[in-house]
Every structure is written in C-alpha cells, then in structure tokens.
Amino acid sequence: MAEPASKKVETVQINQATFQKQQSFLYYFVKRGIDILGASAGLLLTLPVFLLISLLYLYGDNKGPVFFGQTRVGKGGNTFKMYKFRSMIVNAEQVLKNDRALYQKYLQNNYKLEPHEDPRITKVGQFLRKTSLDELPQLINVLKGDMSLVGPRPVIVEELKEYSHRLDEFLTVKPGVTGYWQICGRSDVGYPERADLEFYYIDHQGFKLDFKIIINTILMVVTGKGAY
Numbered sequence: 001m002a003e004p005a006s007k008k009v010e011t012v013q014i015n016q017a018t019f020q021k022q023q024s025f026l027y028y029f030v031k032r033g034i035d036i037l038g039a040s041a042g043l044l045l046t047l048p049v050f051l052l053i054s055l056l057y058l059y060g061d062n063k064g065p066v067f068f069g070q071t072r073v074g075k076g077g078n079t080f081k082m083y084k085f086r087s088m089i090v091n092a093e094q095v096l097k098n099d100r101a102l103y104q105k106y107l108q109n110n111y112k113l114e115p116h117e118d119p120r121i122t123k124v125g126q127f128l129r130k131t132s133l134d135e136l137p138q139l140i141n142v143l144k145g146d147m148s149l150v151g152p153r154p155v156i157v158e159e160l161k162e163y164s165h166r167l168d169e170f171l172t173v174k175p176g177v178t179g180y181w182q183i184c185g186r187s188d189v190g191y192p193e194r195a196d197l198e199f200y201y202i203d204h205q206g207f208k209l210d211f212k213i214i215i216n217t218i219l220m221v222v223t224g225k226g227a228y
Contacts, residue, residue: 027206031148038149039142046136053085053133056124064090067137072154075174080146082154083137087125095120110190111159132221138177150210151176152198162191166199173202180209183216 043050057066068088069081089095096119097103106113115126128134141147147154154175155163163170180201181194189197201209 030207031150031210032145035142035148039139042136042139043143046139049133049136053124053128057086071156072175073157073160073171074146074154075171077171079157080141080144080154082146083140085128085134085137087122087128087134088120089122092120107158110194111156112187112190135177142177146175148174148176150178150213151205152179152201153181162195163198169202170198173205178213178217180213183213183220186220 054066057064065086068084068086070084071079072082074080096106099119102113102117102119115121115129121129125134138147142149151174152170160167179198181189181197184197201213
C-alpha cells in the first residue's frame with residue numbers, strides 16, 4: 001500500500017529540519033574550535049606587539065592602564081567586558097559627556113566622532129586605531145567565549161534600538177572581532193545600513209562567508225580603509 005503523499009511531504013520536511021539542525025550544530029562546533037586555535041595562535045604571534053604597546057603606556061607620555069574594557073552586549077543579551085588597547089585618555093567617557101554639545105553630536109553620528117574633533121583620543125591611540133592594533137586584545141574575549149573571530153560587531157546597550165526590528169535574531173549570534181560590516185566599509189557605514197549588513201551575515205553565515213570576511217579584513221587592515 002502506497003504511503004500517503006501528505007505523510008511523505010511531512011517526512012521530507014522533518015528530515016530537512018533535522019539535517020539543517022545537524023549542519024548548524026556542526027558549523028558552530030567547528031567554528032568554536034577555529035576560534036580557540038585562531039585566537040591562541042594570534043596571541044602568541046602578536047606577543048611582541050602586546051609588550052611594545054604596554055611599554056608605551058607604562059613609560060610614555062600617557063601613563064595609565066594598558067587595556068580598556070567597555071561593556072558590550074553579547075549572545076543572548078548577556079553583557080561582557082570587551083577588551084581593547086586603551087586609545088583614549090583616562091576617564092574618556094566622562095570627559096565626552098561633560099561636553100553636552102559634542103556628546104549629542106557623538107550620539108547623532110552613529111556613536112562616532114572624527115579623530116580631529118575627539119578630545120579623548122591620544123596620539124598613540126590614533127596610531128593604534130588606524131592600524132587596528134587596538135583590537136588585538138579581543139582575542140582574549142574569543143578565548144573566553146564572549147566573542148567569535150567572525151560575527152556581528154558587539155554593540156553598546158544604547159545601540160540595541162538600531163536592531164529592534166529583529167533584535168531576537170541579532171542576539172542569537174555571538175559577536176565577532178571582525179564581520180561583514182567591517183569588510184563593507186566599517187566606520188564609513190553608519191546606521192541603518194550597518195544593521196542591514198549585520199543581518200545579512202546572520203542570514204547567510206557559514207564557513208565560506210567567514211573565510212571571505214577574514215581574507216577581506218586582512219586586506220582592509222593593511223590599507224587602513226574605514227578605520228578611525
């Protein structure tokens with residue numbers, strides 16, 4: 001006796017759903033392994049850079065903490081401290097908020113200011129940002145599991161409103177050290193276009209796209225495009 005067509009369709013749909021679930025599990029499992037290996041290798045290779053930058057802050061004109069930790073929103077809406085080499089003066093956020101006009105401009109300009117008008121950025125910090133060296137400590141976040149090598153950039157709490165139309169989806173993905181937004185313009189691309197780019201990654205994430213992003217990120221770091 002032939003199996004009813006509706007039952008066949010249902011069986012196919014269940015099998016496809018199972019395959020997609022297994023494929024998704026494999027992707028995230030392998031991706032976590034790549035994150036651990038990649039971050040470990042990156043930290044070992046850049047250890048001399050860590051030491052040199054640390055010396056600049058310990059003995060240079062802008063003495064103070066080497067690292068800067070800012071609260072960002074991660075997967076599941078959990079917050080974490082994202083690490084960077086400090087590119088700003090001590091108490092930078094308070095200095096900015098004390099200038100109400102400049103702080104409003106900062107908010108209206110997609111949480112960015114031009115380097116020449118930002119009183120927080122140090123001379124060493126300008127170099128670190130232009131070369132993207134300030135991002136290196138995020139490899140520590142990758143090892144901790146807060147971030148991935150590739151994913152949407154972690155945002156501050158105030159930026160969540162930019163993703164409100166698909167916020168639940170945005171929070172299902174671990175944020176990355178680099179991502180699709182970076183290779184499409186980085187700081188040259190603001191909201192709402194930035195959110196569209198992040199959602200493109202969420203909708204199309206996979207090994208092929210991750211590899212493309214990593215290669216293009218290396219090229220952009222070399223050219224310094226979109227970094228400030």
